Amino acid sequence: MNGAPLAERMRPNSLAELVGQEHITGDGSILNNAIKQGMIPSMILWGPPGVGKTTIANIISHTLQRPFFQLSAISAGVKEVREVIETSKKLEGAILFIDEIHRFNKSQQDALLGAVEKGIITLIGATTENPSFEVNSAILSRSQVYVLKHLSAEDLMRMLQQAIDKDEWLQQFEIDLQETEALFRLSGGDGRKLLNLFELVVQASKVKPGGKVTITNMLVMDTAQNKIALYDKRGEQHYDIISAFIKSMRGSDPNGAVYWLARMIEGGEDVKFIARRMLIFASEDVGNANPNALLLANSTFDAVSKIGYPESRIILSQCAVYLATSPKSNASYEAINMALGVVKKYGDLPVPLHIRNAPTGLMKDLGYGDNYQYSHLGENNFIEQEYLPDVLSGTKFFEPGKNAREDEIRRFLKTRWDKKYKY
Template identity: 70%
Template sequence: MSAPLAERLRPSSLNELAGQQHLTGKGSILRTAIEHGKVPSMILWGPPGTGKTTIANIIANTLKVPFYTLSAISSGVKEVREVIDMAKKQVGVILFIDEIHRFNKGQQDALLAAVEKGTITLIGATTENPSFEVNSALLSRCQVYVLRSLDENDLIALLKHAIKEDKILHKKNIELKETAALINISGGDARKLLNLLELVTETLGENAIITDDKVMEIAQQRIAIYDKKGEQHYDIISAFIKSIRGSDPNAAVYWLARMIEGGEDVKFIARRMVILASEDIGNANPNALLLANATFDAVNKIGYPESRIILSQCATYLAASAKSNAAYMAIGEALAAVSKHGDLPVPLAIRNAPTRLMKNMDYGKNYEYSHNYENNFSRQEYLPEELSGTTFYDPGKNAREEELRKHLKSLWKDKYGY
């Protein structure tokens, strides 16, 4: 039986890898490290099907070193220690751990000494933010490389390459008439794209004319409703978040149920709600962030199946809450200003002056301590001169933020656009 198309076409060199030019293109940091044979322990963080496993294999093949693979789903401390024991008898061992975010603290701790001593070079793959999911001690010993979803040009090139170069597909008479459905369903996931292409060509037979309508028809018949390993992971969480943002608790709890049925990680769901509580609700209802954060803590303690109740409470509350993205927009505007204007000097009056020299240079001179003034407020300049009067935070149109707007306007009069 032939291997799946995605496996048959797995690249064996960086030149064959689709996308990720920021990491693997000529002169890039990872490519340079590989070419010099000095690869650090690393965490490869990115969506499914972007090349994490492939990059690990390419590194091992290029360096010609012993290569061991573990899956965090099926392996534990025992398997980790067995690999480390073997590595002590070899040179330059690479240990690749897929879904390393699923390792608990004890399992991750088992890797620490071996990574620190150089007994193994660790390559971990994760779809989750390693800042949350990887122990800080282990993370500090690894470089983190971020992989990006493949863009439309990458995906179309991959489709054409598969049809032309694959040992099975190139024997068929395949006409790639339309690509939109293949690309949209794959969502930037190369593995999913190739598996779907193979499914479509097998269904259509030897003379396959691939159109969007045919792809959609075949996909709807054969693709699973929810794949807890990641195939529709991002589609479902997107629907969930957008339902909450759109103030529809009914849709939100439906998509939550889909994730629960699919065995989605409770921490992933709860963490997304923490982000949403600030991004989409913010100061319109500050309690939303408190509840979302409490939910994150609670589901970590409880786990399935009882955590479904806590998740449902939070999701329906967030969906029913007043909405505001004012805080989210404010930091976006501020970051744009930083990018545009660079490192503008801090006004002297609000600089820190811990030494006599700094005081002699007028650091902190004429600073007015707000609590010494009426209403705990002194009208002074806190922004760099070039940005004076710039309004980054524009309170949303809701009851709570209208109160904030009124208060700010009473303080700043006509300085800002309140």
């Protein structure tokens, strides 16, 4: 068997061999015509993982026979970009393909701009994120954006059949695709992942060349569990691993949190997705037991949005450890959920007259704002009065948690509202 994985062995060299994306690569399409004329613009290929972004870049290079450079935004920086630009100045019409260009920060993207403007390089950027938000507007204005679609079940089946018919190693077996549901579900519509998983399943069957391999859902699931640590950013593992990460932090285990964080980073998870979930966690699970958690999580989101990988791994780790080792409270989370339940039950209850706004004379005549007591005029800036609709009077939504910070909150509320809310 060839040492390269099946997806690499089956990578198309022409648009005619490409599965899917006919809307931008089919006969008469803008991209197809541009390639035939040898006059391609700089472009951004936007679409989900494994639908052909890298393949299209390779097909363009192969078809046009131009110098081709490839960088990954995960590992490359300004230095590598500048080295490619300097080399390209000596060549005519070099193509620079940058995978996951959305992970480049502003200074890294700015380093490309001059070379794109002067035609030193033709840029092909691949991204899974909306380029309107993630790509420098100056680069975007000088590039054509092509949107790639999810591969359909028919596309995926065509890919498998193409591999069975054309790959020399697979041709040694009689392959019966009895069931494909597990293959399609675990690959999450990612053609590269589909082919590589399929190859592993055939290997795991232990059938000798010349024998029959029957592909079933059970064989696929057994192979996936025993042979590979799948991390699919849109599939089951995506949700299982983020769940394990959140539950590790909730359970105050920084070791579990950092391990699952590492799994996501290694799997190429979007840095903003991880930071966004920690931001939610800081409020939902830490809350007022440690209000600084929300501030740190928000700062983390801002920082990793500017920096990207690989440096963001350190910031994410710091925040995850902080959240895991922080005191916990879900009191605010429970309070808003209870309040929303009451709103759904009782509908739009009227606002008590004394706390209504009274900007006009008519409203004042109707009693809006009558008998409202300005809290700052009372002792300790407090005067007891009703703030809920009559039917909800005395309803307690917020119950402070059992931690040092919320014990202080409980004592504060007890001195103000002991008889009414029984804190």
